[in-house]
Amino acid sequence: MSAPLASAGQPVLELRHLCVDYGRGDQAVHAVIDTDLTLRRGEVVGLAGESGSGKSTLAYGATRLLRQPAIITGGSVLFRPDAERPDFAIDILDASPEVLRSLRWRDVAIVFQSAMNSLNPVLTVQAQLTDTLAAHIPDTSKTERRERAAELLKLVGISADRLRSFPHELSGGMKQRVMIAMALALEPQVVIMDEPTTALDVVTQRQILEQVMELRNQLGFSVLFITHDLSLLLEMADTIAIMYAGRIVESAPAEQLFRAPRHPYSAALLNSFPSLHGERKLMIGIPGSPPDLRKLPEGCSFQPRCRYALPRCADQVPELTRPAIATDSHRLVACWLHQEHELPDELAAPEPDGLSQSRRLVGSAPLPAAPESSGGPR
């Protein structure tokens, strides 16, 4: 997996018209509604949204990890396992249990939200890492598996002498690194990360994200990164999709989204993060509250909080389409304003030139081998 970029840019995971409900019949809550998302080889796609926007449901829906009362009511999830044969695709939603079992972890791995609680407290790190290897690659010897486990820990910047540690002997950041090592154990093509650093301090968060980006460059996997922190995504994602009330309302290359947001919600969300530079300006956030998915407003879900709402917004749902203002970019927006003659200034910034300058997280300095152990005597 050392030269992955030859096939970069081809889709590896495609969500088409995915719909997920919680519950049935009249009381069903539509958590993900008719959502399209494409993850390309080697790409980091950021999925941003507030709580209840459906971003985690989307990720678990795509890997069929949802439990009752969640029901996938429509759509398809195409996984293209072979870079040489881009036309060959497996629909994860139709896959048999055997196919699904071989595909999960080996091809598509997940780093869960609460890594702290995802490790088994009564097993050592080594046992948990070698279990995975034993289950998915049964024809390896014990020694091989142990060596591989040590290698994996080293990969995420933990020294091998931690193999014998139990989860409670590790710091939060180290547990998260172990989770990432486990996800990478079988060299997956796609890694889904669901708020992997939300519970961590900013310094630890940054160290881990730098490491993830470096591993991505080294191993060439694609990342679907789910978070509520848009400012974080702007620094690490290639493409950002913004979800609101179960729908993607805008998707664009990170730099373009940051410089020229086209959806009122994206613009308002960008304005909800105070800057570390310049004059202090009054920022107003977004009035109102995120909608209750049980009683979504008619038409565009954001319309009750939108300062530019038009009459048609209240009864027609806008499609996710390429806006007239940005015909030659990979940008999609679901907003009626772009069908109007005049856009509000805030949404009409010129498209920034050139490609995304993202991946800025990857610093030039190499990571030391055991960063967490330098924190003074324990």
Add this chain to the structure above:
Amino acid sequence: MTDTSTGMSALPASDQPRGAPVLEARGLTKNFRVRSQPARGRGRLRAVVHAVEDVDLTLRAGRVTAVVGESGSGKTTVARMLAQLIKPTRGTILLDGKPVSGRRLHQYRHQVQIVFQDPFASLNPIHSVRYHLSRPLRIHHRARGRPRVNAAIDALLARVKLDPPGQFADKLPHELSGGQRQRVAIARALAAGPTVLLADEPVSMLDVSIRLGVLNLLGELRDIEGLAILYVTHDIASARYFADTMTVMYAGRVVESGPSLEVTDNPKHPYTQLLLDAAPDPERPGPQAIQARGSAPSLITLPSGCRFHPRCPHAMPICSEQQPPDISVGEGHVAACWLRHADYNDATDNPSPAGNVPA
């Protein structure tokens, strides 16, 4: 979305005369006794967690003071000591210039109120908003008789922008969103008629889009009603936005304090620099590798000298030997770092805040 027409009331008004000190902490220290590793056999091993050491803090009328730090820095312990929820091991708290004692707690609570982090846990799920607000009104004798209490409740809800009040008063917590709950928690604190509001991470549990609304509300309470506000947070960007002065804590000690723009735009302590470098910042000009790595020390066995020295990229021999003194590095701007000391600051190149180019 800079809307100047709606008034800049939520912004610190820097031309105002400095507010008078209302609540002061002098040399505040808290040690928690814990049982460390279970000893084999009978005896227990006792250990001391040095959660907070020697913290000075002044809250002024009409000013927001932010305490910024990571988990384990002692910031919440400071807030809890100021609220007299826990007793300091050493140090004094002065309210209006007079030392407070544990005996006149009722009077103290009347003046100093706290808003907790988690509005999903700090409101009782079986009681209505009206009940939550009526309790402090009655306990602190702010209103008597049902009509007056109800009128006071309506006024409180209007003050925290839960309009119309009639629609919110009889709701139960589960019928409210996170932002609305936190507003109720703020209203409950205001019901006692305090002069000091201690806000412990008041927005960290809320959705991104509604955080600023709650911060701006606290800003209005500061500007219009002249409340002294303590804003405890891990988010240095929000402290820069909202606070007048900022105190940065690391492993139980204050490492830097000063006017908040001064601290973030011109940091003088390597730890403040690290926090700023690590914070997500889309405006950052280029690849920025953070210089200091590792994690905070154990609060039981602290490093000698400066607590940051094992992680500090600029550490000198003196740093592991002696706790640095507070050194003035600007007007009202203090850093506890040997690099700023006259005897040492020639030794280094005066590390400049490289990652912090003003936009």
